[in-house]
Amino acid sequence: MASLWTTDEKGFMQRALDVAERGRGRVSPNPLVGCVLVKDGEVIAEGWHDHLGGLHAEQMAIHDAESNGHSSNGAIAYVTLEPCNHFGRTPPCTESLMWAGVKEVIVAHYDPNPTVRGKGIQVLQDAGIQVRQGLLEAEAAIQMRPFLHWCQHRHPLVTVKMAVDTLGSVDDRSLEAQRFTSEVCLDHVHALRKECDAVLVGVETVVRDNPQLTVRRVETERQPLRVIIDPNQRTPEDAILLNDEHQTLVMGKEFNSLPALLNLLGDQEIQRLMVEGGPTTIGNFLDQGLVDEFYLIHSKATHQQPVASNIDSERLSSAGLSHTGTENWGDETVHLWTRL
Numbered sequence: 001m002a003s004l005w006t007t008d009e010k011g012f013m014q015r016a017l018d019v020a021e022r023g024r025g026r027v028s029p030n031p032l033v034g035c036v037l038v039k040d041g042e043v044i045a046e047g048w049h050d051h052l053g054g055l056h057a058e059q060m061a062i063h064d065a066e067s068n069g070h071s072s073n074g075a076i077a078y079v080t081l082e083p084c085n086h087f088g089r090t091p092p093c094t095e096s097l098m099w100a101g102v103k104e105v106i107v108a109h110y111d112p113n114p115t116v117r118g119k120g121i122q123v124l125q126d127a128g129i130q131v132r133q134g135l136l137e138a139e140a141a142i143q144m145r146p147f148l149h150w151c152q153h154r155h156p157l158v159t160v161k162m163a164v165d166t167l168g169s170v171d172d173r174s175l176e177a178q179r180f181t182s183e184v185c186l187d188h189v190h191a192l193r194k195e196c197d198a199v200l201v202g203v204e205t206v207v208r209d210n211p212q213l214t215v216r217r218v219e220t221e222r223q224p225l226r227v228i229i230d231p232n233q234r235t236p237e238d239a240i241l242l243n244d245e246h247q248t249l250v251m252g253k254e255f256n257s258l259p260a261l262l263n264l265l266g267d268q269e270i271q272r273l274m275v276e277g278g279p280t281t282i283g284n285f286l287d288q289g290l291v292d293e294f295y296l297i298h299s300k301a302t303h304q305q306p307v308a309s310n311i312d313s314e315r316l317s318s319a320g321l322s323h324t325g326t327e328n329w330g331d332e333t334v335h336l337w338t339r340l
């Protein structure tokens with residue numbers, strides 16, 4: 001079947017997806033959204049949802065057109081998410097688009113938010129604006145995956161990060177707790193943490209590493225909620241997690257059932273949870289089929305007294321994950337496994 005969309009149209013929506021990236025790590029629990037306004041085949045303005053509480057993408061694009069001396073009247077808006085039709089942190093984008101005189105709106109992905117669902121497109125059509133939906137929809141779905149996942153399930157997308165040595169070991173018992181991956185790799189880990197609303201470890205990790213679990217190596221305006229699974233109250237009183245200025249939740253034995261914990265986090269609008277625990281905690285998430293993404297970091301180090309990760313391709317596959325990519329993070333090779 002011939003493509004419904006022209007190359008130019010795809011290019012404009014791709015640009016909307018690209019500008020949406022500027023909000024990454026800054027907009028949760030809202031999705032990343034981008035918008036470009038096109039007139040006579042030229043982009044006259046662009047906008048994105050920049051930070052929580054900031055303008056929505058469409059409104060920023062309309063504003064951008066005005067400040068560049070362009071009129072939005074008669075423009076086509078390419079927007080990665082169905083425009084909202086509700087008064088929330090901002091007034092409805094549907095009204096802004098109408099007032100701006102936009103003649104057509106092309107949408108990548110519908111908005112599954114129950115207060116918006118379907119109505120945004122309907123309202124625009126009722127106002128005589130042509131609307132087409134579905135352009136680069138799959139790409140938009142990947143970009144806003146935690147938001148879509150949370151709208152559907154009301155609990156967070158679970159992203160696991162685990163580093164192993166050449167033997168598949170996560171730690172060296174012969175040494176004090178220490179990092180065995182490169183500095184550049186650590187930068188990537190912090191960038192990934194920044195995209196997550198919460199970071200979880202088991203109490204073993206707190207006892208052994210006394211970690212901070214904050215975002216430090218990349219710029220950020222907020223810190224993730226830290227979560228410790230600690231059924232037997234073993235978190236040391238002087239643990240950094242309990243004594244710095246950031247928030248930590250200690251989950252006791254009533255949260256031995258992980259789905260209940262995920263629901264509780266979902267209620268707090270935690271849309272993406274990073275699990276950085278040791279083999280026991282990560283194994284529990286895997287065995288219960290609760291992992292959506294797994295970053296397996298392969299270091300070139302070899303431990304003297306290895307602690308087995310018990311993670312291999314077979315275990316990841318049987319937890320419902322597929323190998324979807326390989327990246328280099330400094331000296332390390334990272335295999336990404338994803339629930340498709």
Ligand code: AOF
Pocket residue numbers: 029030031032033034048049053055056057058081082083084087088089090093111113116
């Ligand atoms: C849009 N354009 O750029 C975004 C939208 O609380 P609010 O007012 O910021 O609304 C958040 C909801 O609006 C969010 O859950 C999602 O449904 C939609 N986000 N909509 O038209 C945007 N970020």
Ligand code: ZN
Pocket residue numbers: 056057058083084085090091092093094
């Ligand atoms: Zn909006």
